[in-house]
Amino acid sequence: MDMPARAPNRNESRSIVRRGRPVGDREAKRADLLKAVISVIAQEGYAGASLRKVAQRAGCTTGAVTYYFENKEAMVAAVIEHLFDQFDTLLDFADIKERFRRWLDMTGADADLWMAQFQLLAVARHEPTLAVIFQRRYTRYRRVLASNLAKGQSEGTIRDDISADLLADQLSAMGDGWMMMLPIEPDRFGPRRIQVLLDAVIALIAPPRRAARRPRG
Amino acid sequence: MDMPARAPNRNESRSIVRRGRPVGDREAKRADLLKAVISVIAQEGYAGASLRKVAQRAGCTTGAVTYYFENKEAMVAAVIEHLFDQFDTLLDFADIKERFRRWLDMTGADADLWMAQFQLLAVARHEPTLAVIFQRRYTRYRRVLASNLAKGQSEGTIRDDISADLLADQLSAMGDGWMMMLPIEPDRFGPRRIQVLLDAVIALIAPPRRAARRPRG
Amino acid sequence: MDMPARAPNRNESRSIVRRGRPVGDREAKRADLLKAVISVIAQEGYAGASLRKVAQRAGCTTGAVTYYFENKEAMVAAVIEHLFDQFDTLLDFADIKERFRRWLDMTGADADLWMAQFQLLAVARHEPTLAVIFQRRYTRYRRVLASNLAKGQSEGTIRDDISADLLADQLSAMGDGWMMMLPIEPDRFGPRRIQVLLDAVIALIAPPRRAARRPRG
Amino acid sequence: MDMPARAPNRNESRSIVRRGRPVGDREAKRADLLKAVISVIAQEGYAGASLRKVAQRAGCTTGAVTYYFENKEAMVAAVIEHLFDQFDTLLDFADIKERFRRWLDMTGADADLWMAQFQLLAVARHEPTLAVIFQRRYTRYRRVLASNLAKGQSEGTIRDDISADLLADQLSAMGDGWMMMLPIEPDRFGPRRIQVLLDAVIALIAPPRRAARRPRG
DNA sequence: GATGAATGAGGCTTCATTCAT
DNA sequence: CATGAATGAAGCCTCATTCAT
Numbered sequence: 001m002d003m004p005a006r007a008p009n010r011n012e013s014r015s016i017v018r019r020g021r022p023v024g025d026r027e028a029k030r031a032d033l034l035k036a037v038i039s040v041i042a043q044e045g046y047a048g049a050s051l052r053k054v055a056q057r058a059g060c061t062t063g064a065v066t067y068y069f070e071n072k073e074a075m076v077a078a079v080i081e082h083l084f085d086q087f088d089t090l091l092d093f094a095d096i097k098e099r100f101r102r103w104l105d106m107t108g109a110d111a112d113l114w115m116a117q118f119q120l121l122a123v124a125r126h127e128p129t130l131a132v133i134f135q136r137r138y139t140r141y142r143r144v145l146a147s148n149l150a151k152g153q154s155e156g157t158i159r160d161d162i163s164a165d166l167l168a169d170q171l172s173a174m175g176d177g178w179m180m181m182l183p184i185e186p187d188r189f190g191p192r193r194i195q196v197l198l199d200a201v202i203a204l205i206a207p208p209r210r211a212a213r214r215p216r217g
Numbered sequence: 218m219d220m221p222a223r224a225p226n227r228n229e230s231r232s233i234v235r236r237g238r239p240v241g242d243r244e245a246k247r248a249d250l251l252k253a254v255i256s257v258i259a260q261e262g263y264a265g266a267s268l269r270k271v272a273q274r275a276g277c278t279t280g281a282v283t284y285y286f287e288n289k290e291a292m293v294a295a296v297i298e299h300l301f302d303q304f305d306t307l308l309d310f311a312d313i314k315e316r317f318r319r320w321l322d323m324t325g326a327d328a329d330l331w332m333a334q335f336q337l338l339a340v341a342r343h344e345p346t347l348a349v350i351f352q353r354r355y356t357r358y359r360r361v362l363a364s365n366l367a368k369g370q371s372e373g374t375i376r377d378d379i380s381a382d383l384l385a386d387q388l389s390a391m392g393d394g395w396m397m398m399l400p401i402e403p404d405r406f407g408p409r410r411i412q413v414l415l416d417a418v419i420a421l422i423a424p425p426r427r428a429a430r431r432p433r434g
Numbered sequence: 435m436d437m438p439a440r441a442p443n444r445n446e447s448r449s450i451v452r453r454g455r456p457v458g459d460r461e462a463k464r465a466d467l468l469k470a471v472i473s474v475i476a477q478e479g480y481a482g483a484s485l486r487k488v489a490q491r492a493g494c495t496t497g498a499v500t501y502y503f504e505n506k507e508a509m510v511a512a513v514i515e516h517l518f519d520q521f522d523t524l525l526d527f528a529d530i531k532e533r534f535r536r537w538l539d540m541t542g543a544d545a546d547l548w549m550a551q552f553q554l555l556a557v558a559r560h561e562p563t564l565a566v567i568f569q570r571r572y573t574r575y576r577r578v579l580a581s582n583l584a585k586g587q588s589e590g591t592i593r594d595d596i597s598a599d600l601l602a603d604q605l606s607a608m609g610d611g612w613m614m615m616l617p618i619e620p621d622r623f624g625p626r627r628i629q630v631l632l633d634a635v636i637a638l639i640a641p642p643r644r645a646a647r648r649p650r651g
Numbered sequence: 652m653d654m655p656a657r658a659p660n661r662n663e664s665r666s667i668v669r670r671g672r673p674v675g676d677r678e679a680k681r682a683d684l685l686k687a688v689i690s691v692i693a694q695e696g697y698a699g700a701s702l703r704k705v706a707q708r709a710g711c712t713t714g715a716v717t718y719y720f721e722n723k724e725a726m727v728a729a730v731i732e733h734l735f736d737q738f739d740t741l742l743d744f745a746d747i748k749e750r751f752r753r754w755l756d757m758t759g760a761d762a763d764l765w766m767a768q769f770q771l772l773a774v775a776r777h778e779p780t781l782a783v784i785f786q787r788r789y790t791r792y793r794r795v796l797a798s799n800l801a802k803g804q805s806e807g808t809i810r811d812d813i814s815a816d817l818l819a820d821q822l823s824a825m826g827d828g829w830m831m832m833l834p835i836e837p838d839r840f841g842p843r844r845i846q847v848l849l850d851a852v853i854a855l856i857a858p859p860r861r862a863a864r865r866p867r868g
Numbered sequence: 869g870a871t872g873a874a875t876g877a878g879g880c881t882t883c884a885t886t887c888a889t
Numbered sequence: 890c891a892t893g894a895a896t897g898a899a900g901c902c903t904c905a906t907t908c909a910t
Contacts, residue, residue: 026894045343047264050879062880063896072880115342122339125332125400126262134401166417176397177390183342184351200383208425267904279905280871289905460873479777481698484900497875500902549776556773559766559834560696568835600851610831611824617776618785634817642859701883713884714892723884 030068033058034082037075042115046123076120077133083117084137086110091144096152096205100198103175107182107194114179121176142168149205159207167205174201247285250275251299254292259332263340268292293337294350300334301354303327308361313369313422317415320392324399324411331396359385366422376424384422391418464502467492468516471509476549480557510554511567517551518571520544525578530586530639534632537609541616541628548613555610576602583639593641601639608635681719684709685733688726693766697774727771728784734768735788737761742795747803747856751849754826758833758845765830793819800856810858818856825852 036058041049051072055062069075090102107114124130146168152158158167178197182189253275258266268289272279286292307319324331341347363385369375375384395414399406470492475483485506489496503509524536541548558564580602586592592601612631616623687709692700702723706713720726741753758765775781797819803809809818829848833840 029894043343045340047340048343051881052879061896063882063898064894066881067893067895119339119342121397121401122336123262123264125336126265131401138398138402162417162420166413169414170391170417170421173394173398174387174391175394177393177395180338180393180397181355181390184338184348185355196383197386200379200387203379204387204421268906269904278871280873280908283906284870463873477777479774481774482777485902486900495875496901497877497903498873501872501874506901553773553776555831555835556770557696557698559770560699565835572832572836596851596854600847603848604825604851604855607828607832608821608825609828611827614772614827614831615789615824618772618782619789630817631820634813634821637813638821638855702885703883712892714887717885718891 026068030078033065033068033075034079037079038083038112038116041079041119042112046119073127073129076123076127077130079116080120080124080130080133081137083113083120084133084141086113087117087141091141091148096148096158097202099148100201104191104194104198107189108191111182115183118179118183138172142172145172156207158205161208171201171205243285246281247295250277250282250285250292251296254296255300255329255333258296258336259329263336290344290346293340293344294347296333297337297341297347297350298354300330300337301350301358303330304334304358308358308365313365313375314419316365317418321408321411321415324406325408328399332400335396335400355389359389362389373424375422378425388418388422464512467499467502467509468513471513472517472546472550475513475553476546480553507561507563510557510561511564513550514554514558514564514567515571517547517554518567518575520547521551521575525575525582530582530592531636533582534635538625538628538632541623542625545616549617552613552617572606576606579606590641592639595642605635605639677719680715681729684711684716684719684726685730688730689734689763689767692730692770693763697770724778724780727774727778728781730767731771731775731781731784732788734764734771735784735792737764738768738792742792742799747799747809748853750799751852755842755845755849758840759842762833766834769830769834789823793823796823807858809856812859822852822856 033054037049037054040053040057044053051062051065054075055065058065065075069078086106090099090106120130121134124134146164149158149167149171150164153160153164158164162170178189250271254266254271257270257274261270268282269279271292272282275282282292286295307316307323337347338351341351363381366375366384366388367381370377370381375381379387395406467488471483471488474487474491478487485496485499488509489499492499499509503512520540524533524540554564555568558568580598583592583601583605584598587594587598592598596604612623684705688700688705691704691708695704702716703713705726706716709716716726720729741750741757771781772785775785797815800809800818800822801815804811804815809815813821829840
């Protein structure tokens with residue numbers, strides 16, 4: 001029988017332990033936990049993101065984590081959805097330059113988001129459940145991006161010799177590639193360098209300059 | 218112990234090999250093990266790449282693996298070097314189109330290499346020892362790529378309104394981004410689609426059309 | 435990365451810990467473990483038979499147990515087979531009385547066997563893998579018992595108004611029932627009482643006295 | 652706390668029930684919970700009978716279970732008493748054949764009772780508190796059975812060469828043995844086979860035929 | 869030179885239990 | 890009355906690593 005030894009009397013129990021039903025709002029606590037997970041994954045890698053460590057960072061016990069998430073897998077899935085929710089806010093900025101600006105800001109301020117995203121992408125490769133989420137949300141992301149680019153093309157601010165669809169694909173991949181290298185070569189991604197990279201992207205997708213008319217004599 | 222802990226680069230190791238003497242089973246066995254590691258990482262993810270599984274795939278015992286590699290970390294380091302050795306062969310093709318062609322081939326034939334590379338990149342994020350290797354070899358890779366692009370610029374086959382250095386950075390990132398999504402959305406990367414993507418890249422870095430518009434006129 | 439902190443140097447390690455390849459015979463050690471499992475199950479019940487406790491009783495670590503048995507389930511399956519192997523030795527005694535005598539002895543000396551058997555039977559109810567083993571071996575057991583009884587019937591030492599098959603079924607069930615109550619009411623199963631019970635069984639399956647004398651006429 | 656920890660026997664509880672007042676939801680809810688526990692134990696085994704699952708099946712929260720039962724142990728004890736209350740109804744049928752008939756019916760209709768009984772018997776082996784209950788109630792059960800058999804002996808319908816006490820013991824064990832195998836080999840216990848088994852039992856305890864031929868003359 | 873038995877830490881999960889609300 | 894958030898121990902298992910043979 002797996003009845004553990006009697007729980008100690010109240011006198012015996014650790015003095016400060018808080019038991020019983022606490023106040024908190026369920027959703028709020030869940031959000032806190034998600035933040036803790038992202039933070040741990042970003043800073044210690046997915047392999048280091050044990051439930052214990054997550055609980056520790058969130059300031060609760062392991063049991064609490066498994067109380068809010070059925071599974072580790074479910075927890076990670078929730079994290080991925082949460083991350084995309086954050087990234088989707090980028091899409092609200094129709095202007096392509098403004099969006100890159102925002103992106104730039106996030107790289108600095110919410111670096112954890114990118115780090116975690118990258119780690120999870122690697123994990124998702126072998127976890128079909130997670131892969132499905134990535135497919136769904138990435139597809140949506142690229143679709144919006146493409147439609148923005150198409151608008152830019154019709155306005156003449158984006159080159160139109162490459163379809164908006166392909167451009168979206170290329171830009172998305174480029175962003176991912178940087179996100180990927182960012183943690184490995186942080187020195188390469190100081191604010192100034194990022195600015196330069198973004199400018200180059202703008203140039204890359206700009207319509208052929210009129211200047212191009214006389215480049216070579 | 219008289220065996221080297223770190224896997225020397227190919228260049229270094231070549232030079233130390235005793236001339237007249239057969240290279241011995243040691244190096245061969247090590248190479249077999251490296252292949253096994255890559256295969257396991259590619260197919261089961263880094264998390265699934267236990268020494269046991271590696272040994273199993275290589276058809277030997279766990280002891281053998283720890284005998285040939287001082288450490289798991291040392292083993293992984295050796296794998297990374299090995300992977301870059303493979304990728305470096307891409308750089309032998311000076312022509313940009315030809316290189317993309319090769320890249321395309323590798324994506325299909327040696328898909329394991331990409332998968333493993335991606336997995337290890339994620340791991341390296343939190344393993345300074347491994348991160349250093351990536352920095353060193355990536356930098357070298359981009360330098361060669363940039364010099365190739367510079368040559369293309371001077372020959373007028375590559376647009377020169379963006380510095381070769383930045384172009385190399387962008388292309389490298391784009392390639393990484395695709396490598397990253399390839400395992401997640403394999404359907405998006407059928408041979409035909411890849412062809413289209415590569416054509417678009419060529420267009421992206423080509424000199425502005427006007428030049429292209431009236432070569433035939 | 436889940437490389438644990440470096441293992442401590444030999445100097446630091448616990449003084450008496452034995453590492454490296456030991457001498458023992460694989461099968462012998464496995465048998466020892468099986469005995470430990472039976473002992474634990476018998477004395478603490480199946481619920482109390484944690485791998486930890488088994489290892490403790492066997493004088494090794496938990497890891498060792500999982501080294502010898504792929505699973506807890508596999509371990510339990512091995513135990514069941516082992517138990518039936520022991521019980522099968524009972525079948526070597528063709529004479530019905532002699533067999534009961536042996537059975538009596540086992541009840542006293544190897545009481546652990548019965549206790550464990552009972553516990554495992556309860557568990558098997560909800561573990562198909564284990565249930566299959568019980569079915570197979572119980573069927574075999576009853577078949578041999580029935581053939582022994584049939585021989586007794588043809589020799590006139592066993593009543594023949596009930597088929598040997600049914601008698602085997604009844605006796606087997608009766609034995610199981612006692613095995614079941616034995617741990618609950620040990621006081622009811624002292625040597626003397628068991629003797630009485632067995633005598634009663636002999637009487638139960640003996641040919642009707644008068645009828646045997648002048649069968650039908 | 653003013654609620655009773657142990658579940659009183661039916662007889663006892665009946666007497667304490669306040670006369671004029673409605674029995675209240677409390678007892679009803681408790682009974683519902685008991686049914687849920689039995690159902691869970693029968694279908695998932697004792698190991699699977701967590702408080703959570705019980706609550707789930709009863710359609711209430713975990714807290715409710717611990718509210719109605721001081722302990723898991725107390726809950727289980729209540730279940731055992733409840734089970735014996737059910738079985739005791741068998742004893743109301745003095746006629747031996749009629750009782751077996753009833754027994755047969757229960758095997759089919761209330762199979763859960765047997766399954767749970769068996770599971771709990773295994774658990775009780777190592778839980779003195781529970782074992783005591785089994786001893787008390789089993790003893791009572793056998794006493795009534797023996798007195799019934801003694802009556803049969805005096806009426807000449809039961810063989811009298813074996814004491815009623817021993818016969819009760821044997822029959823009880825046989826029944827337990829079948830109960831034990833029933834979940835393991837359900838195929839062996841179809842309605843027809845059970846009928847045959849019961850007939851054989853009747854034959855087993857019947858007086859030697861010759862006597863039966865000329866009953867009392 | 870190679871093996872593989874054994875270790876022990878740590879990961880995920882389940883569970884009975886407590887108690888503020 | 891009744892709930893359900895939170896606890897913390899324990900269970901099973903996997904793994905990198907060590908080392909006698």
